[in-house]
Amino acid sequence: xxxxxxxxxxxxxxxxxxxxxxxxxxxxxxxxxxxxxxxxxxxxxxxxxxxxxxxxxxxxxxxxxxxxxxxxxxxxxxxxxxxxxxxxxxxxxxxxxxxxxxxxxxxxxxxxxxxxxxxxxxxxxxxxxxxxxxxxxxxxxxxxxxxxxxxx
Amino acid sequence: xxxxxxxxxxxxxxxxxxxxxxxxxxxxxxxxxxxxxxxxxxxxxxxxxxxxxxxxxxxxxxxxxxxxxxxxxxxxxxxxxxxx
Numbered sequence: 001x002x003x004x005x006x007x008x009x010x011x012x013x014x015x016x017x018x019x020x021x022x023x024x025x026x027x028x029x030x031x032x033x034x035x036x037x038x039x040x041x042x043x044x045x046x047x048x049x050x051x052x053x054x055x056x057x058x059x060x061x062x063x064x065x066x067x068x069x070x071x072x073x074x075x076x077x078x079x080x081x082x083x084x085x086x087x088x089x090x091x092x093x094x095x096x097x098x099x100x101x102x103x104x105x106x107x108x109x110x111x112x113x114x115x116x117x118x119x120x121x122x123x124x125x126x127x128x129x130x131x132x133x134x135x136x137x138x139x140x141x142x143x144x145x146x147x148x149x150x151x152x
Numbered sequence: 153x154x155x156x157x158x159x160x161x162x163x164x165x166x167x168x169x170x171x172x173x174x175x176x177x178x179x180x181x182x183x184x185x186x187x188x189x190x191x192x193x194x195x196x197x198x199x200x201x202x203x204x205x206x207x208x209x210x211x212x213x214x215x216x217x218x219x220x221x222x223x224x225x226x227x228x229x230x231x232x233x234x235x236x
Contacts, residue, residue, distance in 0.1 A: 028236055044235065045158060045159055046235075047156070047158055047209075047212075047228060047230070049212050050209060050212035050213075050228065053212050053213075075235060075236075086235075086236070087235070087236055107236060110235060110236050111233075111234075111235060111236035112233065113214075113233065114233060114235050114236075115158070115209075115230060115233050115235075116233055116234065116235025116236070117158060117159035117160075117230065117231065117233060117234050117235070118234045118235070119159070128159055128160045128231070128234075129234045130232075130234070131231070131232035131233065131234050135236075
């Protein structure tokens, strides 16, 4: 999937809405090392159909929790090399705290609920990335009303 | 019923999709379907060997193992997600 331009996306989200007073963004990129090993590239697999639904659900949840004026979530898939952008989250609100918090929430939920899987190319061979307990813990701090999924 | 596999589960099974004309005999839940698939020839047993790392969705929504399955369903099995 093609790259995105964070500046263009931020501009597009906030254009023509002067009620916006704060915009937060997060860009995730491919790391060139993992556990001391070189990562030549990473292939992101997704579940066409369910991935889009899951992202929409996560955005809807964020919009229900914070007074957002706009949200953009872009997640690439396919083969990406170190330094390449993987994911973009942009949140806009009247004030900064909602934008900051919603941005962090979206990333934490995306990492634990959106159906994507990473395959790393290392000198020792291709290796699927394991889910991290720290990501589950990060998602759990937003504990609330989402009881319908099994991604713990 | 369509059954989809992703990431290393797809690799262990050896393909990404199975199609069944109807739900196999004796299968009424996702958990039953896992037991049925794990008993098939090929890589299924390896794919389902550690069920603590198997997540399930029916019709593109996460479900528990007790969730029912029906003839027209799209069932998916995959490891815990690692996006972001």
